Amino acid sequence: MVDFGGWDMPVQYPAGTVEEHLRTRTHAGLFDVSHMGEFEVRGPDAIPFVNRVTSNDVTKLIDGQAQYTALTTPQGTVIDDLLVYRFAEDHLFLVVNAGTTDKDWEWINSQKRDESVELKNLSSEYCQIAIQGPDAESILQKLTSVPLGDIKYYHFTEGQVDGVNAIVSRTGYTGEDGFEVYAAADKAEQLWNKMLETGNFGTDTGVLPCGLAARNTLRLESAMALYGHEINEETTLLEANLGWICKLNKGDFIGRDALAKQKVEGVKRRLIGFEVTERGIARDDQEIVINGERVGKVTSGSPAPYLKKNIGMGYVPKEFATEGQQIQIDVRGRLVNAQIVKTPFYKRER
Amino acid sequence: MANVPEDLHYSKDHEWVRVEGDTAVVGITDYAQDSLGDVVYVELPKDGEQFAANEPFGSVESVKAVSEVFSPVSGEISGTNESLTDQPEKVNEDPYGGGWMIRIKMSSPGEVDSLLTAAEYEDFTKGDTE
Numbered sequence: 001m002v003d004f005g006g007w008d009m010p011v012q013y014p015a016g017t018v019e020e021h022l023r024t025r026t027h028a029g030l031f032d033v034s035h036m037g038e039f040e041v042r043g044p045d046a047i048p049f050v051n052r053v054t055s056n057d058v059t060k061l062i063d064g065q066a067q068y069t070a071l072t073t074p075q076g077t078v079i080d081d082l083l084v085y086r087f088a089e090d091h092l093f094l095v096v097n098a099g100t101t102d103k104d105w106e107w108i109n110s111q112k113r114d115e116s117v118e119l120k121n122l123s124s125e126y127c128q129i130a131i132q133g134p135d136a137e138s139i140l141q142k143l144t145s146v147p148l149g150d151i152k153y154y155h156f157t158e159g160q161v162d163g164v165n166a167i168v169s170r171t172g173y174t175g176e177d178g179f180e181v182y183a184a185a186d187k188a189e190q191l192w193n194k195m196l197e198t199g200n201f202g203t204d205t206g207v208l209p210c211g212l213a214a215r216n217t218l219r220l221e222s223a224m225a226l227y228g229h230e231i232n233e234e235t236t237l238l239e240a241n242l243g244w245i246c247k248l249n250k251g252d253f254i255g256r257d258a259l260a261k262q263k264v265e266g267v268k269r270r271l272i273g274f275e276v277t278e279r280g281i282a283r284d285d286q287e288i289v290i291n292g293e294r295v296g297k298v299t300s301g302s303p304a305p306y307l308k309k310n311i312g313m314g315y316v317p318k319e320f321a322t323e324g325q326q327i328q329i330d331v332r333g334r335l336v337n338a339q340i341v342k343t344p345f346y347k348r349e350r
Numbered sequence: 351m352a353n354v355p356e357d358l359h360y361s362k363d364h365e366w367v368r369v370e371g372d373t374a375v376v377g378i379t380d381y382a383q384d385s386l387g388d389v390v391y392v393e394l395p396k397d398g399e400q401f402a403a404n405e406p407f408g409s410v411e412s413v414k415a416v417s418e419v420f421s422p423v424s425g426e427i428s429g430t431n432e433s434l435t436d437q438p439e440k441v442n443e444d445p446y447g448g449g450w451m452i453r454i455k456m457s458s459p460g461e462v463d464s465l466l467t468a469a470e471y472e473d474f475t476k477g478d479t480e
Contacts, residue, residue, distance in 0.1 A: 011387075017413040018388040213387075213414040279435070281391050281411050303390045303413050332409075332416075 004212060005099030007035040012211040020214035021305040024174055025348075028133035028199055028207040031215055033173075033180070034188055037101030037123040039094040039108065045115035046092045050084060053111050053254055055237055057247040061086040066154045066171055069245050070237055071096075071104060072255030076262060078231040078240070080104050083171065085156060093167075095128075097227045111254065127188035131195055131207070132178030132218075139199040139207060140179055144168065148179070162194045173215065175222030175346055221304045223273050223313065223343035229284065229299045230271055230313055239267045239315065269296065270321040273343035274329075276310035280336035282329040288314050289328040289335060295320065298329060304345060311345050312338075352381035352475060355446055359462055360471035361422040363404075366446060372459055374423050377450040378410065378441065381475045387412040389441040392434040394451055399427045403461050407452060410441065421454060423461045429453035 001008050009032075012020060023029055041050055051058040056069035065086055071079040080100040085093040096104045105121050112119070131140055137148050146159035146168055156169035167182040183191060192209075199207025210218075216226070225231045230240055237246045238259060248260050276282055282301030287294045301312030316327065325340040354360070359367040364382035368375040383389065391411040401407050406418040407427070431450050434440060441449040456462070466474060 011414060016387050018390075021413075217413060279391075281416070283416060303411075305413060 002212070005035060005097070005101075007098060009035065010211040011213045013209045015208050017211070017213040017217065018305045020208050020210040021217050023208040024133045024176060024210060024214065024218055025306045026134070027205050028131060028135040028139055028178075029174065029210040029214065029218075030192070030195055030199065030201075030207050031130040031132065031210050032127075032188070032192060033130050033215075034127040034185065035098035036128050037096040037098060037104065037121070038126045038128075038182070039096065039105065040120040040122050041092040041094065041117055042090060042120075043115070043117035044090055045117050046090050047086075049112070049115040049117045050092050050094070051250065051253060053108060054082070054084065055242075055247065055253060055255065055259075056084070056245040057250040058084055058086070058092070059250065063088055064155055064157060066156055066169055068154075070231070070242065071107060072237065072253070072259075073233060074255055074258060076236040076238070076255040076258035077233045078227070078235060078237060079107055079233060081225060081227055081231060085167070085169070100227060125185055126182050127185045127191070128180055128182050129188065129191050129195065130172055130174075130178060130180045131199070132172045132174040132176045133207075134177065135199070135207070136176070136178040139195065140168075140181070142198050143194060151179075153177075162191060164191060166191075173224060174218040175224070175344065176218075176348055216300070217302055217305055220300050220302055220311065220313070221306055221344070221346035223345055225271075226300060235271075235315070236262055236267070238262050239269055240271045267318055269315045270318050271299070271313055272316055272321050272340045273311065273313050273345060274327060274338045275341045275345070276312070276329065276336055276338045278337045280329070280331045280334065281310045282312040282331060282336065282338065286332075287330040288316055289330055290316065290320050290325070294330070301329070307345055309345075313343070316340075352379065352384060353446070354380070354468045354472050354475075356468045358446070358468065359422070359465035360468065360474075361404075361420065361465055362474060363420045363422075364475075365419060365422050367422050367462060367465060369459075369462055372456055373428060374425070374454050374456050374462070375450050376407075376422060376452050376454060377445055378419060379471070380445050383442045383445045383449070386410060386417060387414065389438045392438045392441060392451070394430040394432075394434065395427050397427050397429065401425065401427070401454065403458075410438075419451065421452075422465055423454060423456050424458050425454040425456040427452055428455045
């Protein structure tokens with residue numbers, strides 16, 4: 001168990017990180033992500049308000065749809081990345097990272113002007129259990145009358161799961177198809193146990209509970225950013241290749257001017273994915289060396305259990321940010337060869 | 351319950367030592383491999399390199415983390431388990447056998463006496479988990 005943003009969380013369950021990772025890719029993995037924070041935004045100005053503090057375009061959402069977006073500083077850097085769920089025109093639901101929940105809550109409240117919105121921090125009232133992988137839908141369907149096949153990617157619905165009122169969202173952080181289920185915190189244990197049981201936990205093809213380490217390797221293979229690693233208050237959305245959640249034409253939002261300026265001038269550095277091409281494993285914070293110069297740092301580095309390669313992401317000056325560029329990683333004093341490759345490293349077959 | 355063979359010596363850094371004449375064979379314990387999780391990479395020294403007792407001689411990496419491994423005794427490397435390059439999982443599967451790491455020609459064989467016995471190591475790991 002490790003401390004993770006104030007939560008005691010398992011790095012791995014007895015099956016171990018590799019098996020947890022592979023099972024999620026081939027069958028299903030279960031993740032207790034109740035540590036995530038949840039805010040409710042209600043009121044006639046819910047959409048304009050959230051649209052002003054986040055970078056993606058909230059007005060594009062319809063009821064029952066979710067959106068990946070970011071809370072941005074006036075400099076265009078990232079306070080947090082989050083999901084915005086639209087329940088109704090006057091009712092949004094924000095899901096933020098655990099370690100940044102308090103910071104986000106303070107920030108959002110401090111940015112409120114004369115908008116007619118009511119904000120509630122519901123983080124301690126919700127649990128969140130994610131079931132991910134090719135078998136996720138069939139397992140979850142046994143526990144709910146909600147027709148899961150009708151929920152499109154990045155959409156959600158309200159319904160009962162094992163008799164418990166829940167929000168069922170077709171989202172995830174693994175690169176697989178799957179669902180995230182939000183319910184009252186005191187129902188976490190019931191839902192967790194029921195999903196394990198229904199998913200034939202204990203058999204070779206059954207669902208496996210997955211810890212933080214597998215959650216990290218799964219998202220890294222899919223080249224998804226992790227807050228505090230690829231993105232933070234020092235990195236802009238454009239540098240992090242998150243221009244697609246940066247809707248500069250949607251009207252004013254915090255950080256828009258800085259991002260618009262950076263878009264015109266061009267970024268100086270860019271987030272890239274790399275593959276180690278000789279023996280060695282790149283790790284977070286190690287230096288990236290190009291032509292003998294220390295030009296950047298690894299933001300996430302790890303063995304990739306499904307791809308069976310050693311991969312990573314990191315920042316390099318823009319002129320080197322091209323596929324095929326040879327780089328080196330300073331692995332505890334030894335320079336290890338690597339090469340910039342296309343991301344995501346892993347993409348599931350649809 | 352971790353396996354702790356009677357006939358070996360143990361360090362507080364979770365290495366084991368098997369004495370064969372003036373040579374020590376060294377690996378990591380069952381308890382250590384279990385705590386690390388799936389070993390995916392092992393880095394070992396070259397023959398002829400010298401290490402003092404308690405000096406790191408290599409590293410073991412799981413998916414999640416890197417751990418240094420320390421030489422329980424002083425001496426010169428006289429062999430390494432090269433099969434771990436392609437089969438690092440042997441460290442998990444057979445930590446006291448196929449997962450051995452180095453052979454070291456001891457410069458002060460008396461150092462072995464200051465290592466833990468199997469019973470002492472078992473007590474030590476219990477303290478570690480509680």
